[in-house]
Amino acid sequence: MHTPGKKIPPTRRHVTRVVRGAPATDGAGVELTRVIAQPALPMLDPFLLLDAFRSANAEDYIAGFPAHPHRGFETVTYLLAGRMRHRDNAGHEGVIESGGVRWMTAGRGIVHSEMPEQEQGLLQGFQLWVNLPAANKMDPPAYQEHGAAEIPVEERDDGVRVRVIAGETATGTRGPVVQALTEPLYLDVELPPRARFFERLPTTHNAFVYTIGGTLVADGRDGGVTLRRDDLGVLSPGVQFDAAAGDSGARVLLVAGRPLNEPVARGGPFVMNTKAEVRQAFEDYESGRL
Numbered sequence: 001m002h003t004p005g006k007k008i009p010p011t012r013r014h015v016t017r018v019v020r021g022a023p024a025t026d027g028a029g030v031e032l033t034r035v036i037a038q039p040a041l042p043m044l045d046p047f048l049l050l051d052a053f054r055s056a057n058a059e060d061y062i063a064g065f066p067a068h069p070h071r072g073f074e075t076v077t078y079l080l081a082g083r084m085r086h087r088d089n090a091g092h093e094g095v096i097e098s099g100g101v102r103w104m105t106a107g108r109g110i111v112h113s114e115m116p117e118q119e120q121g122l123l124q125g126f127q128l129w130v131n132l133p134a135a136n137k138m139d140p141p142a143y144q145e146h147g148a149a150e151i152p153v154e155e156r157d158d159g160v161r162v163r164v165i166a167g168e169t170a171t172g173t174r175g176p177v178v179q180a181l182t183e184p185l186y187l188d189v190e191l192p193p194r195a196r197f198f199e200r201l202p203t204t205h206n207a208f209v210y211t212i213g214g215t216l217v218a219d220g221r222d223g224g225v226t227l228r229r230d231d232l233g234v235l236s237p238g239v240q241f242d243a244a245a246g247d248s249g250a251r252v253l254l255v256a257g258r259p260l261n262e263p264v265a266r267g268g269p270f271v272m273n274t275k276a277e278v279r280q281a282f283e284d285y286e287s288g289r290l
Helices: 275-286
Strands: 015-020 022-026 030-036 047-055 065-070 073-081 083-088 093-097 101-105 110-116 123-131 142-146 153-155 161-166 185-191 196-200 206-220 223-227 231-235 240-257 265-267 270-272
Touching: 015 206, 015 223, 047 206, 073 083, 073 093, 073 185, 093 101, 123 240, 185 196, 185 206, 223 231, 265 275, 270 275
Parallel strands: none
Antiparallel strands: 015 231, 022 030, 030 047, 047 123, 065 110, 073 101, 073 123, 083 093, 083 110, 101 142, 153 161, 161 185, 185 240, 196 240, 206 223, 206 231, 206 240, 265 270
């Protein structure tokens, strides 16, 4: 029964706009595709950046991401292929391999590097930046690192496979990454040709779907919207996401997070709430206090 005066959330999550990934370079010249943090989509609160990198040409990635600082947000590195070594100025070191994830909370500051541990072969993966609330931007740095074997895989009808990296699916599978500040959901979904996929999303969260490969037909405001490789679909508010793979199947990331609704001040590797805080971050880094 509907309570008078109570707002009922919309049921279906529609694709409200499609953003095409743009070629970019970062680190020491790594070739990548920038999807969030480009003119067409500067951010989708709480998500500040999404980069996709994919190349079998070592010249595109071998220079990697040498030592650089961060403050005020989280970096999420998820690999589909290859190996990448991480080191930081606090003595932490590790290797991410195919299927693994590193969810790093930079907090008050860290200087780290991410360098490919291979000289040939395919390197493919993603880096997502997730903002931190103002009250937590100066928290101590922290890590959540998980190899492929630690990430649960949901086998659904019609051969659909869902790797659950963060959050919990509608059927109760919980990923190893937990972050109460933004309550993220991060799913890697593989669909055979013409298979359908449904997932409930928190009504409080902003969400997007990004196509890794194949084609995905999702609900749009005026009918079906086809997403191809490197397309990101921004999703409307609602409860359920509903999509189907095209004739060649599809692989997508489905990501959602609770928006912070706070001012955002960017300065290269630092994301704070004011320009003064960004200037302070640069001063701290230059003086060795980061």
